[in-house]
Amino acid sequence: MLPATILDEEGYAALNEHGHTRRIREAKGILVNTFRELESYALDSMGGDDCIPPIYPVGPVVNLEIDDVVYDDRTNEIFRWLDDQPESSVVFLCFGTMGRFGGDQVGEIARGLERSGHRFLWALRRPPSEPKSNISTDYDDLIDILPEGFSDRTVEAGRVVGWAPQKAILAHKAIGGFVSHCGWNSILESLWFAVPIAAWPMYAEQQLNAFQLVVELELATEMKLSYRMKGENDMIVSASEIERGIRRLMEEGMEKRVKWEEMSEMARKTLMVSGSSFSSTGRFVRDFLG
Known part of the structure; x- marks a missing residue:
């Protein structure tokens, strides 16, 4: 969760200068709960598949269990x-x-x-x-x-x-x-x-x-x-x-x-075999598990 101060110029600058923020590039990879069809512009702006560190959009990761509702x-x-x-x-x-x-x-x-x-x-x-x-x-x-x-x-x-x-x-x-x-x-x-x-x-x-x-x-x-x-x-x-x-x-x-509704359909398809998030998850597995 990002702090609200990131919306202010001074807050954004302070976050950008934070040590942990600067160390992000040292990570071996970043899993993101999104999918390419939804945020292609953001993913491409960070270098796409050539981003350092590599970013793996594997979403939407949603708990679909609705049977756990307590029906009082x-x-x-x-x-x-x-x-x-x-x-x-x-x-x-x-x-x-x-x-x-x-x-x-x-x-x-x-x-x-x-x-x-x-x-x-x-x-x-x-x-x-x-x-x-x-x-x-x-x-x-x-x-x-x-x-x-x-x-x-x-x-x-x-x-x-x-x-x-x-x-x-x-x-x-x-x-x-x-x-x-x-x-x-x-x-x-x-x-x-x-x-x-x-x-x-x-x-x-x-x-x-x-x-x-x-x-x-x-x-x-x-x-x-x-x-x-x-x-x-x-x-x-x-x-x-x-x-x-x-x-x-x-x-x-x-x-x-x-x-x-079209984006909803894309969200479901991206998790299917050959979908973008399915492929990204496979890439993550290959990169880290060999």
Whole structure:
């Protein structure tokens, strides 16, 4: 995980001067969880197969086991509700282990979702109770943080939950879009299950990931690229921006949706015999095991 300071000129310079960074060239090889079809420009810019040290793109490495979900009453309710929704009709909002929002931002998300008119499943978690902890936790009662009457008005259209089994949800046929913080694992999972992303990065390398998806590759739609989760004075993303982003994701992004599905197909093929990551893995084995 890269620190957020890499986005600043001084932070990038400091990282570049760090001893461990300079010693990367001493490595015998670097395995990367990506695939050539997704990041060919980046791989070629580093020298491709002639890079020193050699880089082996062997992804997407994704844990595809969805049978390990603990199906308690809450999880069962999520999937019962999804089973009743039309195919590709639900937008899923989930922001990772560290993704959390204060009350003002929660209110804007709720209003944006309601105005969009789309079905939704929202994994909402609260900031950690311990000052030095980065792990978000579930609210004791979601009603306390949501706008008054929101749950009643949207009872047919959506569900707000705490922790949610992201991978199993992305695999469900009812999911048609994913509002994501753009962590790399989340990107690879959404690619694998062909669920288009609306990018809402918050910290670490997520800004770079989101920029790549939205601007460089033109695969994803933009929810908010300039957002950073810094603390109590976070920049608020407005309800109108959220509504607009969801509509672009679910209604207007047909060209991006087609490109996303094509890249999803490439992600699967690259692991097959003669695929680029299959070949790269073979090259790694030959180079290191003889």
